[in-house]
Every structure is written in C-alpha cells, then in structure tokens.
Amino acid sequence: MAFTPSARQISLIKAAVFLAALVPLARMVFLTVTGQLVEPLEFITRATGDWTLYFLCFTLAVTPLRRLTKWNWLVKLRRMLGLFMFFYAALHFMTFLWFDHFFDLAEMWKDVLRRPFITVGFIAFVLLIPLAATSTNAMIRRLGGKRWQWLHRLIYVVAPLAILHFWWMKAGKHNFTEPIIYGTIVAVLLATRLYWKFNKKVNG
Template sequence: MAVNPTSRQLSGIKAALFALALVPFARLFYLTATGAFVEPVEAVTRGTGDWVLYFLCLTLAVTPLRRYTGWNWLVKLRRMLGLFAFFYAFLHFLMFFWGDHGFDVPAMGKDVIKRPFITVGFAAFVLLIPLALTSTNGMIKRLGGKRWQWLHRLMYVIAPLGILHFWWMKAGKHNFTEPIIFGVIVAVLLGLRVYWSRTKALAAARA
C-alpha cells in the first residue's frame, strides 16, 4: 500500500534527514577539535570518504524503494541525499588537497596522474560537480527534463568509480571486505535498473 505523507509531514521528514546527515560531520569535527584522533587528517579523510559511499548508495536506492513500496514521495528526498554525497565528497577532496598537498595545485596534479586510485577518485568528484550545480528547480527548467535526466545518469558512473577508488585504496592493506560490500550494493542497485530497462524494451518490442 502506498503511503503518502502530508506536506507538513514531508517537511518534517526532510528536516530530520538533513539533521541526521550532518551528524557524521559534527562527530568528525568534535573528535578532531578535542584531539581524539591520533592522525586527524587521515581519520577525517577516511571518514568523509566512507560517507560519500553511504550517500551514493542511499541516493541510488531511492528509485528501487519507490518502485517496490509505492512510496513515490521518496523521490523528494533524493536531491538532498545526492547533495550530501557531494558535500562529503568536497570535504574528502579538501582534506586530500590541504592535508596531503598544502593547497599545492601542481603537486596535487602530479599525484592525481601518478596514483590510479587517486585518479579515479578525483574523476568521481569532478563528475559530481555538475550534478550538484544542476540540482535546483531552475536548472532543471533551463536544461529541460530529458537533458537533465541524462546528465544525472552520471551517477551510474560515479558510484562504480567511487567503489574502484575505495578498492584500490584498501588494496595496499589487503582489506577488501568493505569495498566488496559496497560493490555488491551498488551492483544490485544498478543491476535492477538494467533489468527494468531490458524488460521495458522487450515489452515495447512485443507491443
């Protein structure tokens, strides 16, 4: 049965989601400020990177949840989830740019080219930028619905790049458990879309 919250209830859900999405940031800030981390730059870089993947997965999960539950209002949360994925990706990049390179652009550029796991991570971050910039209603109207949808399908590229970045980062420590879990989740979420697309195409061919 479809559940449709009232406008007031939906506003409350959005406010709660916004507050919850900021909890990881507040926690990292607090632990850094109180000196709880032995290596704060590494800890914040790792923490923000994890939350990028969490929010990418949550963003991709909206459509399957909507289709299987009939809760169409979930679509109205997807933009916020995607923007928080970008927010944590920006913090992740900032820690890399500042913590590892002291805002030295040439040094950062060499590192991006030299190390494959940074290359794919940087590519994923760059691809997130146009999605964040076109997340407003005004940009949707300016681009047109179809072009906007095609642009935001970059998420199907960004998520695997994020997994690959995480996998290569963990390769040096021979710890693949988390990358595999994230990889399976993303594979299922993207696989469902491929299945729906093929089913739709077959139905159209038979019509």
C-alpha cells in the same frame, strides 16, 4: 497499502534527514577539536570518503525502494541525499588538497596522475560537480527535462569509479571486505535499473 505522508510530514521527514546527515560532520569536528583522535587526518579522510559512499548508496536506493514500496514521496529526498553525497565528497577532496598538499595544485596534480586510485577518485569527484551544479529546479527548466536526465546519468559512471577508488585504496592494506560489500550493493542497485529498463522495452 502505500504510505502517503502529508506535505507537513514530508517537510518533517526532510528536516530529520537533513539533521541526521550532518551528524557525521559534527562528530568529526567534535573528535578533532577535543583532541580525541590519534591520527586526525587519516580519520577525517576515511570518514569523509566512507560517508560519500554511504550517501551514494542512499541516493541510488531511492528509485528501487520507491518502486518496490510504492512510496513515491521518497523521490523528494533524492536531491538532498545526492547533495550530501557531493558535500562529503567535496570535504574528502578538500582534505586531500589542504592537508596532503597545502593547496599546492601542481603537487596535487602530480599525485593525481601518479597514483591510480587517486586518479579515479578525482575523476569521480569532477563528474559530480555538474550534477550538484544542476540540481536546482531552475537548472532543470533551463536544461530541459530530457537533457537534465541525460546529464544526471553520469551518476552511473561515478558509482563504479567510486567503488574502484575504494577498492584500490583498500588493496594496499589487503582489506577487500568493505569494497566487496559496497561494490555488491552498488551493483545490485544499478542492476535493478537495468532490469526494469530492459523489461520495459520487452513489454513495450
């Protein structure tokens, strides 16, 4: 039997998810200001990138999990999860722009063009901007449901670019375990969508 929470329960769940999503940021700030990090820049860069990937997986998992469990209320969490994905991606980018280049846009751009793993990461971040900007109900109404859905399919481009960014970054350290794990998770989540879409066409 599907679990169907009340409106109040959903509000509590959303509040709990919101607070939980801020815990990684609070931990980063605490460890930095208390001087517990040997390499704070490396730690923050890695942590913000990791949490961007986590929230990407969480966001992509909503639809398959909803279909498998019949918990339709999970859709109400998807926007928040997607926005937290953008939030940590923005922190990841700001770390790169601020601490690596001290807001020197020309030098940043040279780095983007010179290093492939930064190039694909930058493209993925840029593609996330219109998704975050059109996440409100007002923008859905303004764009129309169909155009909004087409625009938000950019997440299917962002996902492999994010995995490629992670893969190339780890390749320099000859560490492929994590990219393979995340790549597999994302591939499975995307493959389930393709399967259901194909199955729907076949069955009419």
